[in-house]
Structures are given as structure tokens and as C-alpha cells.
Amino acid sequence: MVDEIQVVAAGPGVKGALQHLMGLLIIAAVVFLTNALTASLGALVRERQSFVISDYFDRLIHNKTTRIEYGFFEHPKYQNVFFRALHEASFRPSRIFYGLIGFLQNLITLMLMGGILLMVHWSVSIVLLLVTLPTAIIRIRYAKELFRFRRNNTDKERRVNYYNRLLTSREFAKELRTFDLSTLFRKRYHELKNDWRQSQYSMLRKKTFQEIVVQILSALAVFSLYGLIAYRAFMGQISIGDVVLYFMALQRGYAYLQEFLGRITGLYEDSLFLNNLFEFLHLPETEQEKRQGANLPFPARMKEGIKLENVGFHYPSNNRWILRNVSFEIRAGETVALVGVNGAGKTTLVKLLCGLYRPTEGSIHIDGIPLEKISRRGRTDNISVIYQDFMLYNVTARENIWFGNIRRNPDDQKIKEAAQEAGIHKIIEGFDRGYETTLGTLFEGSEQLSPGQWQRLALARSFFNTSAQIVILDEPTSSLDAFSEARLLQYIKGITENRTALIISHRLSTIKMANRIVVLDGQQVAEEGTYHALMKKQGVFYSMVQSLSRDDL
Numbered sequence: 014m015v016d017e018i019q020v021v022a023a024g025p026g027v028k029g030a031l032q033h034l035m036g037l038l039i040i041a042a043v044v045f046l047t048n049a050l051t052a053s054l055g056a057l058v059r060e061r062q063s064f065v066i067s068d069y070f071d072r073l074i075h076n077k078t079t080r081i082e083y084g085f086f087e088h089p090k091y092q093n094v095f096f097r098a099l100h101e102a103s104f105r106p107s108r109i110f111y112g113l114i115g116f117l118q119n120l121i122t123l124m125l126m127g128g129i130l131l132m133v134h135w136s137v138s139i140v141l142l143l144v145t146l147p148t149a150i151i152r153i154r155y156a157k158e159l160f161r162f163r164r165n166n167t168d169k170e171r172r173v174n175y176y177n178r179l180l181t182s183r184e185f186a187k188e189l190r191t192f193d194l195s196t197l198f199r200k201r202y203h204e205l206k207n208d209w210r211q212s213q214y215s216m217l218r219k220k221t222f223q224e225i226v227v228q229i230l231s232a233l234a235v236f237s238l239y240g241l242i243a244y245r246a247f248m249g250q251i252s253i254g255d256v257v258l259y260f261m262a263l264q265r266g267y268a269y270l271q272e273f274l275g276r277i278t279g280l281y282e283d284s285l286f287l288n289n290l291f292e293f294l295h296l297p298e299t300e301q302e303k304r305q306g307a308n309l310p311f312p313a314r315m316k317e318g319i320k321l322e323n324v325g326f327h328y329p330s331n332n333r334w335i336l337r338n339v340s341f342e343i344r345a346g347e348t349v350a351l352v353g354v355n356g357a358g359k360t361t362l363v364k365l366l367c368g369l370y371r372p373t374e375g376s377i378h379i380d381g382i383p384l385e386k387i388s389r390r391g392r393t394d395n396i397s398v399i400y401q402d403f404m405l406y407n408v409t410a411r412e413n414i415w416f417g418n419i420r421r422n423p424d425d426q427k428i429k430e431a432a433q434e435a436g437i438h439k440i441i442e443g444f445d446r447g448y449e450t451t452l453g454t455l456f457e458g459s460e461q462l463s464p465g466q467w468q469r470l471a472l473a474r475s476f477f478n479t480s481a482q483i484v485i486l487d488e489p490t491s492s493l494d495a496f497s498e499a500r501l502l503q504y505i506k507g508i509t510e511n512r513t514a515l516i517i518s519h520r521l522s523t524i525k526m527a528n529r530i531v532v533l534d535g536q537q538v539a540e541e542g543t544y545h546a547l548m549k550k551q552g553v554f555y556s557m558v559q560s561l562s563r564d565d566l
């Protein structure tokens with residue numbers, strides 16, 4: 014173009030040169046304008062789409078987390094899958110979206126630029142490709158290596174995160190101070206992090222070194238070309254305008270091509286890491302049970318009860334049998350107490366009864382129907398459970414109880430009745446905002462309860478689910494004082510009268526309330542019978558009772 018300007022400036026009437034100059038000016042203006050427009054439009058779309066993308070992936074993840082089998086949450090391998098998926102979902106999808114917009118912008122610019130470069134000389138494009146491709150190859154190899162490394166070291170990465178949580182979360186803050194653990198945890202956090210980082214850093218160092226070598230070679234190639242162009246100009250083979258054109262084409266072309274290949278390698282890396290998200294999204298869902306036949310209704314009025322036959326179970330994370338050949342019945346309308354030493358498998362049995370896990374061998378039937386054939390809705394409506402590690406929801410007191418059966422009205426009078434029966438009504442009424450008080454310590458204006466009060470609230474939640482035919486209470490009175498327990502036992506007796514109940518407890522007063530006691534020992538049912546029969550038998554249960562001077566087994 015410089016040559017054309019020179020010619021035009023040299024005198025009027027040089028019409029051809031002027032036209033050529035105008036043509037070039039128009040091309041330059043189109044390049045400039047296209048670039049500017051795509052950039053601004055891209056930013057606008059980007060902003061709007063970022064909400065859509067994040068909402069979409071939030072929905073996918075929430076759908077999945079609520080549908081996958083419960084066992085995944087207790088298996089380290091799947092926690093790795095979950096961790097990787099959550100990490101990637103937080104930014105990869107939007108980055109791919111933005112990357113694609115950038116890619117299109119670059120592609121348009123590059124096509125126009127390519128046209129100009131070809132007008133200059135085809136060899137320029139070849140040279141540019143030769144000097145930029147090796148860097149792209151190095152980056153792709155690095156992305157693959159990083160992907161493999163992150164996958165193989167997710168457990169380490171989670172451990173680093175775990176120590177970070179120990180140092181920063183409210184739930185650990187009390188013990189951290191009481192046992193003065195902060196220095197130890199900080200040390201472990203830094204050691205683990207440094208170890209993990211070191212490996213990542215050495216990969217990055219290798220990649221950087223390779224890039225430097227390639228960049229030096231590329232610079233040598235580009236500057237040799239500059240030298241050649243300068244030489245040809247010096248020899249008079251090309252004009253000054255050609256020199257400027259070549260220089261500019263090389264310089265701009267190099268920058269654009271590098272950016273373009275950077276986009277491609279970025280997109281490659283993002284799509285590679287997005288596999289982690291898809292791996293999670295492809296985990297089997299509990300809903301699939303439905304298609305496999307888990308669609309029978311729960312018996313409208315249970316007649317026979319629950320029957321366990323030769324139930325054996327080991328957690329999917331290892332092959333250690335927790336239960337083996339466990340057989341017993343809980344007849345309809347009966348209250349059975351399940352007892353056993355710590356680790357005997359009582360809570361595990363509850364998880365099986367709730368359908369959170371399936372027995373590894375043997376079967377559980379309800380009125381002759383295999384438990385796994387009963388629909389999820391049927392199970393949740395008819396089996397009310399208070400787990401040993403029940404949840405403390407940081408929502409209002411009313412909602413905390415209502416969660417026991419959200420198909421009922423949240424303003425139901427039964428909420429207060431359930432609270433009264435569980436002995437928590439007066440405490441709730443004592444708060445300024447009564448049942449509308451948010452509980453816990455997370456949000457402003459909340460009221461915190463004591464562990465025993467939380468337990469009563471959890472019981473109220475279970476009592477609210479009055480339509481449930483089966484009540485399972487895992488250590489329902491463990492945090493209660495003797496006075497509260499005595500009162501509560503009366504009520505539990507009342508609610509279990511017309512229902513089928515399984516109560517797990519280490520407290521003799523609670524156990525005595527049951528019609529029958531089943532003793533778990535050595536993975537099996539060691540004995541079963543009424544309290545008096547078992548005491549008379551002087552077996553395992555008798556020894557457990559005898560070894561105690563207090564109420565607790």
C-alpha cells in the first residue's frame with residue numbers, strides 16, 4: 014500500500030494505482046470493523062449466556078446428585094469422580110462457550126488475514142504455520158499429561174482440600190482450638206500441597222522449557238525471513254512498500270495464528286477436562302431402578318411385616334462382611350429393639366431397610382414383596398427414619414419439622430403437636446419469632462439449639478410423618494437427659510403402638526420398651542426374644558446387661 018500511496022502522491026491521474034489503493038483500504042476497513050463488531054457482540058452474548066450456561070449445568074448436577082445411588086457418597090472412588098466433576102463444572106462449560114466465540118472471531122480475522130497473506134506470497138503462510146504449530150503440539154501434549162495427572166492424583170488433591178476445610182470450617186473450629194491442632198493441620202496442608210504442586214510444577218517446567226526452545230527456533234526462522242526480505246529489498250528485487258507489507262504480514266500473521274492455535278489448544282484442554290463432568294453425569298441413577306421394576310406400591314395396610322432372610326452385606330468400598338446370614342422378622346404392629354456392640358452393623362441394617370443399599374446377598378421382603386421392587390415414593394411415604402446422624406437444617410423451626418413430610422401443609426397444626434410430643438414446643442415458642450425462627454448458627458437472627466434439643470426436633474420431624482407405617486429410630490434418645498427420655502419414651506410407645514417399629518439403642522430403658530429384642534453379634538443375629546426371655550437365657554444379651562453398672566449397654 015505504501016507503494017500505491019507513493020504513486021498517488023507522485024501526481025494526479027494515476028487512476029489504476031488509486032483504485033488499487035482504495036481496494037486495499039476497503040479490505041483493511043472490513044477487517045478492522047469485523048474484528049471490532051465481533052468483539053463487542055461477543056461480549057454482549059457472553060454476558061447473557063453465562064447465566065444460562067451456569068443454570069443449565071447447576072440443574073444437571075443437582076438432578077444427578079439427588080438421583081445417584083446413596084452408596085456413591087460413601088465411596089472414596091466416587092467422591093473423586095464427584096470432586097472432579099464439581100471442579101470442572103464451575104468454569105469449563107462457560108470457558109468452552111467463550112472459547113468458541115473467540116475461535117469464531119479469530120477464524121474470521123484469520124481468513125481475511127490469510128487472504129492478504131496469500132496475496133503477499135503463499136510461502137509466508139507456510140512459514141507462519143511451521144513456526145506456530147510446534148507450540149500448539151507442545152500445549153496439547155501438556156494438556157493430556159495434566160489431565161492424566163489430575164485424574165491420578167484426585168485423592169491427593171482432595172486431601173489438600175480436606176485440610177483446608179479443617180482449618181477454615183465452622184464445624185471443626187471448636188476442636189481445632191480445644192486441641193490446638195491448627196499448627197499441625199497447617200503443616201500437613203502445606204506439605205501435601207507442596208508435594209502435589211511440585212509434580213505439577215515439574216510438568217509445567219518441562220513444557221515451558223520445550224516452548225522456549227521452539228520459540229527460539231521460531232524467532233530464528235522469522236528473523237531469517239526478515240533478513241531475506243531486507244536482502245531482496247537491498248538488491249532492488251522488491252520495493253520498500255513490499256518490505257513494509259511483508260514485515261507487517263509476518264508480524265500480524267504470526268500474532269493472529271498464535272492466538273488462533275492458542276484457542277484451539279485451549280478448547281482441546283477444556284473439552285478433555287469436561288470428560289470429568291460427563292463421567293459424573295453418566296453414573297447410574299436410582300431412578301433406573303424404576304425401569305428395572307422398582308415400581309410396586311407399598312402395601313396399603315401392612316399385614317405380615319418385614320422379613321430378612323440370610324441377609325449379607327459388605328460396603329462397595331471393601332470386601333469386609335458387615336452382616337452375614339442375618340434372618341429375623343419384624344411383624345406388623347410390633348416394636349423390635351436392635352442391640353449390639355459398637356460396629357455390630359445396626360446402622361448398616363437401617364440403611365438396608367431404607368433401601369439406601371441393597372443386600373449383597375439374601376433378601377428383605379415387606380409383606381412378601383421384595384423391598385427393591387417397591388417404588389421410592391412408596392418407601393419414603395411409609396418408612397419414617399431418624400438416623401443417628403440426623404440433619405440440623407438451618408431453616409425455620411417449622412420447616413425443620415415439616416421436612417418430615419413435605420406433602421402435608423407447612424401450616425398444619427400437626428407440626429405443633431409433633432413438637433409437643435417431642436418436648437420441643439415450649440423452647441420454640443420461647444423464641445421471639447416462635448416457629449418462624451431460623452435455627453442454627455449460619456444465618457443472622459438464628460437461634461441455636463443444644464444437641465439434645467436438636468434431637469427432639471429430629472424426633473418431631475419423624476412424628477410429623479404420621480402416615481408412615483414403619484418407624485425406624487436409630488439411637489433416638491442418645492442426647493436426651495433422663496427426664497426427657499422418660500417422657501419421650503411414653504410418646505414413642507404411643508406412636509409405635511399402631512405401627513411397625515425398629516428401635517436401635519444402647520439404653521436399657523429404651524430397649525425394654527420393645528416387644529422383642531434382636532441381638533446382633535459377630536455379623537449375625539446371636540439371639541432374639543423378649544427382654545425377660547433373653548435375661549433368663551443368660552446369653553450374649555444377658556452378658557451385655559451384666560457388664561454394665563449404668564443404663565447404657
Ligand SMILES: Nc1ncnc2c1ncn2[C@@H]1O[C@H](COP(=O)(O)OP(=O)(O)OP(=O)(O)O)[C@@H](O)[C@H]1O
Nearest residue numbers: 087328330335353354355356357358359360361362
Ligand atoms: N460407608 C461405610 N463404608 C465402609 N464401611 C463402613 C461404612 N459405614 C460403616 N462401615 C463399617 O461397618 C461396620 C458397622 O457399622 P455400623 O455403623 O453399622 O455399626 P453400628 O452397629 O451402628 O455401631 P454403633 O453402635 O457405633 O452405632 C463398622 O465396622 C464400620 O466400620
